[in-house]
Amino acid sequence: MPDTTKKQKLRFLPTGSALHRLSALLTLLLLIGVFAFTSPAFLSVNNGLTVLLQTSVIGLLAIGMTMVIITGGIDLSVGSVLALSGVIAGLLIKAGLPVAPAMVMGVVTGGVCGLMNGLIITKMRITPFVATLGMMMIARGIALQLTGAAPISRLGEAFGWLGNGALFRLVEMQDNGFPRVIFPGIPYPAILLVIMAILGAYLLQRRQIGRHIFSVGSNEEAARLSGVNVDRTNIWAYTASGALAGLAGMVLMSRLVTVQPNEGVMYELDAIAASVIGGASLMGGVGSISGSMIGAFIIGVLRNGLNMAGTSAFIQQIIIGIVVIGAVYIDQIRNRK
Template sequence: MSQLSTLTPKRDNFPINLGYGTKKFIRDNMGILIGLFILCVVITIINPNFLTSNNLLNVLRQTSTNLYLALAMTMIIILGGIDLSVGSIMAVTGVVTTGMIALFDTSVLVAVLAGLLVGMIFGAINGYVAATTIIPPFIITLATMNIARGAAYVITDGKPVRVMSDSFNFLGSGYLFGILPMPVLYLIILLILCYFIMNKTKLGRYMYAVGGNAEAARFSGINIKKIQFFAYTFSGLMAAIAGIVLASRMFSGQPTAGEGAELDAIAAVVLGGTSMTGGYGRIGGTVIGALIIGVLSNGLNLMGVSSFWQYIVKGIVILVAVYADVIKRRKKA
């Protein structure tokens, strides 16, 4: 295991505690934090409504769905993989959950558990094939992306499944104590969980080691197949959570839900400084990256910018941010 210490890159310190961890988090993410601050200032100058409490809560609620996916995507990209199927898994889990409630009159708990199970099954398929074959993860998840999306259309015949259950709709639209949106509460819990996995467990250290040098990690005794299987299964679970929350917010399961969601998740991870070649990444950076995307989308909506132009603007911002990060890393090297 002595080799493992040399393989494991320096990990992030998400500011769970004040003091050194917070200072290090700010120092490591200074560039994107400044970018987020400037973006907020510019949007506020153009439209002061941006800083209202209702709008900020709306930004957090919208960003939370992307972050569910991005947290798991961070793990997979650190491993040197990719998961293109998460958007489609969102759709199929959403329609399975709403279909069980609306068509079979099952309880909300049973329907939600069924949706989570479906997401984990798709993730486990990705993980098993990635771990036991030489097929690139890009191709594997591209295939399951189409399978899951097709399943969502087959189940619903291309039509939304409407749900009028107050208890189900509360999952995505309710508030804790009338203040905190439920999707944000789930996000806080999942953030703590992912931080703990990546920074306080052997599993997290092994992910960095495998992404940094898979062959050396194998010689160090790390079971790479188990690590890959866990990461993709966890990604399926997180996509299922995102799909169920989104279906609850829309009061229906939509077979078109989650289209392009995988790209937003990857963008958040890359903006947060995670290396696409694997071996390096930060959960804290991913959070900031997702906030940048969420704030940008919200600001463009407030400014009345057409959704068609929003794709172009977001693409330019992502390209510039990634290029700046590459330059910074070259200077450090």
């Protein structure tokens, strides 16, 4: 009887991953409190929407990166794939294709790059670090070659709808003929991020592919002996990461209303940082979409708060680097235990 009671009590204790997510959430709340104290404008509606917009791209990349990291891999190509996807969409729009199909083709381009990563890793047996590093250079090179390293502009107002539109935006016309924004609305990129995060969490937690991803990351050989198609699982994870990078590219380029082939530099490190801060283990087998979203918002809030405090971009990189090292160190301690 006492043994049964002990088991029942243990069942309600949070796991290490849950504790990591909880600590990340507390860190996020602490950062919000500190920046709200140092700058009264930090908690304004407009600044909150700015944080949502800034975090949406990192969050989309982090969803795909989390899936890859759980398999025990890494994807260094997402920043370059983001840029290439935007370039393809921009060139197709210039060629006369409507905006929506062009954006879909941009996402497909990202998925194809991810598929190539998966095939190179599984069929050629090249380590994920080297394979995705190669794709990072290839995708960036193609983007720069196709555009001559020049931006693609004049893509039309419809191209900016996804990145700059908002749900429930309220605007009234004043007597002087100029519009006045009553409520800026919920940005479409933030809504898209929520939808993709829910879908990603559902796939990881409720579907067979999610169980396979965790089993491959926990022990690849044991997963293979259990009947899991390891190669197909890895290919799926990298394809999903590439497609989400393409989607992030559509959001970012739409916000700029211009395609910039140099965009996305270092974004892969932000995505990795968000996943690790949120509890994903670089050893594989551990991670969650909710944790990665918290990690993405930690990075977004840090950047926004430091910007409002007048901190230089170089100091921001140093601070975020220290945060990432701390998160990885905590992950190593957890793995040892």
